[in-house]
Amino acid sequence: MKAAGNPALVIRDAAMSIGGRVLWSNLSVTIEPGEFVAILGPNGVGKSTLLKAILGTRALTSGHIQRNSEIGYLPQRRGFDASLRVQARELVRLGVDGTRYGLSLSPRRSRAVRARVDELIALVGAASYAHRPIGELSGGEQQRLLIAQALAHHPSLLLLDEPLDSLDLPNQGSVAELIASLCRDEGVTVLMVAHDVNPIVGYLDRVIYLAPGGAAAGSVSEVITSVTLTDLYRTPIEVLTTSDGRLVVVGQPEAPAIHGDRHDHGGH
Amino acid sequence: MLGTATVGEFSPNLVSDLLDMWSAPFMVNAFRAMTLVSVLGAAVGVLLVIRRESFVGHTLSVIGVPGASGAVYFGGPAALGYYLAAGIGVLALGSRRAGGGARLAGQNAAVGTFQAAALATGLLFISLYKGFLGGTSALLFGSILGITGAQVAQLAVITALVLLALALLWRPLVFASLDPVIAASRGLRVGLLNLAYLTLLAVSAAAVAQITGGLLVFGLLVLPAATAQVVTTRPARTLVIAVILGFLIGWASLYSAYYTDYPVGFWLTSIAFAAYVIVRVGHQISDRVNG
Numbered sequence: 001m002k003a004a005g006n007p008a009l010v011i012r013d014a015a016m017s018i019g020g021r022v023l024w025s026n027l028s029v030t031i032e033p034g035e036f037v038a039i040l041g042p043n044g045v046g047k048s049t050l051l052k053a054i055l056g057t058r059a060l061t062s063g064h065i066q067r068n069s070e071i072g073y074l075p076q077r078r079g080f081d082a083s084l085r086v087q088a089r090e091l092v093r094l095g096v097d098g099t100r101y102g103l104s105l106s107p108r109r110s111r112a113v114r115a116r117v118d119e120l121i122a123l124v125g126a127a128s129y130a131h132r133p134i135g136e137l138s139g140g141e142q143q144r145l146l147i148a149q150a151l152a153h154h155p156s157l158l159l160l161d162e163p164l165d166s167l168d169l170p171n172q173g174s175v176a177e178l179i180a181s182l183c184r185d186e187g188v189t190v191l192m193v194a195h196d197v198n199p200i201v202g203y204l205d206r207v208i209y210l211a212p213g214g215a216a217a218g219s220v221s222e223v224i225t226s227v228t229l230t231d232l233y234r235t236p237i238e239v240l241t242t243s244d245g246r247l248v249v250v251g252q253p254e255a256p257a258i259h260g261d262r263h264d265h266g267g268h
Numbered sequence: 269m270l271g272t273a274t275v276g277e278f279s280p281n282l283v284s285d286l287l288d289m290w291s292a293p294f295m296v297n298a299f300r301a302m303t304l305v306s307v308l309g310a311a312v313g314v315l316l317v318i319r320r321e322s323f324v325g326h327t328l329s330v331i332g333v334p335g336a337s338g339a340v341y342f343g344g345p346a347a348l349g350y351y352l353a354a355g356i357g358v359l360a361l362g363s364r365r366a367g368g369g370a371r372l373a374g375q376n377a378a379v380g381t382f383q384a385a386a387l388a389t390g391l392l393f394i395s396l397y398k399g400f401l402g403g404t405s406a407l408l409f410g411s412i413l414g415i416t417g418a419q420v421a422q423l424a425v426i427t428a429l430v431l432l433a434l435a436l437l438w439r440p441l442v443f444a445s446l447d448p449v450i451a452a453s454r455g456l457r458v459g460l461l462n463l464a465y466l467t468l469l470a471v472s473a474a475a476v477a478q479i480t481g482g483l484l485v486f487g488l489l490v491l492p493a494a495t496a497q498v499v500t501t502r503p504a505r506t507l508v509i510a511v512i513l514g515f516l517i518g519w520a521s522l523y524s525a526y527y528t529d530y531p532v533g534f535w536l537t538s539i540a541f542a543a544y545v546i547v548r549v550g551h552q553i554s555d556r557v558n559g
Contacts, residue, residue: 055453057453071453073450073453074450075449075450075453077449081320084320085497085498085501086318086446086501086502086503087501087502090501090502090503091446091447094439094442094443094446094447094451095450095454097439098439098440098442098443098451098454098456099439099440099443099451099454099455099456100439100440101436101437101439101440102435102436103435103436103438104439132501133501146450149450150450153454
């Protein structure tokens with residue numbers, strides 16, 4: 001989507017503290033258009049806060065972030081209430097024209113909006129259930145529609161906060177595949193906060209690893225290693241690869257590969 | 269309703285009944301006022317139902333009781349009391365959401381406290397002003413008597429303003445109501461939109477309460493929208509169906525109140541409730557049949 005050599009996002013010497021406590025620091029990374037980047041790190045380290053800094057709703061303590069692209073944002077959520085009787089399609093539609101004031105009286109514009117909504121729903125493979133109330137859909141189905149909504153205004157940079165959170169394993173795999181295909185086929189740059197790197201590890205171009213006080217960025221093979229993480233945490237960390245290719249980080253207070261307490265309090 | 273000899277008998281011919289009722293000027297005003305507030309209440313109620321803030325709506329309705337009784341006690345017009353109380357309600361409830369995005373639905377205890385205090389104040393004014401006792405029932409449960417041309421005009425202005433504001437703000441209001449975090453990230457001023465919504469709701473409740481009474485505003489505010497949501501999941505369609513339903517419920521309750529001894533608020537709520545139950549049950553049956 002972007003001309004070559006014009007990065008989608010540049011973060012230089014960034015640091016974030018909240019109430020005098022340094023969440024992370026020393027973050028420098030350049031992200032090219034169409035890359036799929038994961039933001040990893042233990043609970044409470046400030047992963048969501050990094051997304052908010054990129055979004056511009058929270059200021060960095062030092063350093064700077066340079067972006068020149070339209071951003072789509074999908075915050076962390078627990079899903080819609082099961083009794084919410086609003087059609088899923090309407091949610092995508094709000095992404096297209098929900099910020100517009102006044103009545104939509106032009107039939108030509110209405111047709112264009114409908115066509116765009118159809119296109120977005122097809123893109124995330126949600127056509128068969130988009131007519132149903134959002135509250136009745138599964139977590140994976142809701143997540144697909146929310147991704148469609150986030151893509152509505154043609155963002156070239158998509159910020160996703162734990163989109164695989166609370167999905168079952170098959171859905172984690174299929175939503176991860178969807179996000180990877182957006183990068184590959186649509187040229188969208190994706191920054192995604194993840195609790196567990198394994199469902200997406202095969203698709204990632206780069207990871208940003210946040211640790212208390214520090215940060216590291218690079219490819220998966222550069223960053224998720226015993227040496228880099230031991231250096232980052234200043235305590236012995238071992239990265240193991242299981243026989244089926246899953247990464248397990250051992251020795252870190254709350255390892256990203258372990259399921260359990262999923263809530264990232266860093267941004268709240 | 270009137271207890272005087274002017275009331276004709278109800279006949280199955282609804283048109284002749286209507287002409288019969290309209291021979292009394294006060295009933296012409298009642299129909300005008302009811303048409304306005306039923307459309308107004310149903311339209312605003314759609315947002316209330318989408319946001320699931322029925323309790324907030326009820327509180328903003330109930331504060332009309334101390335507003336109106338206070339106004340009468342101090343010798344002012346009741347309508348002024350309704351709107352002043354609505355303004356106080358917006359300030360009290362709106363200030364808690366100054367941060368933007370925060371929902372009142374999560375603060376039921378605070379809202380409930382406010383509601384209880386409002387009712388207590390209303391009862392105080394009513395008991396202080398002994399001569400007002402006859403009007404207590406009207407204040408709480410509504411009345412179609414004594415609606416003046418000036419009051420109809422006042423309701424028409426309020427209805428026009430609220431509907432105009434709704435038309436201008438509709439999509440951003442729905443967006444901010446369904447998904448405040450994402451709406452804010454897309455640049456909408458969610459805090460201001462919430463305040464606008466709260467103001468529209470309070471003003472509408474104050475208008476509707478003048479006809480239905482403070483306790484039964486719900487019949488027009490929540491029930492038409494809740495009923496419409498059973499049959500459609502699209503907000504714009506919900507709006508259209510709710511307005512038509514509200515209009516029909518309003519007129520049916522005027523017929524009923526005119527030909528019986530029960531207050532209009534009772535009829536309004538009962539008919540609206542019956543419509544809700546019928547639609548809900550009918551929808552469930554059709555769901556079963558269609559698998």
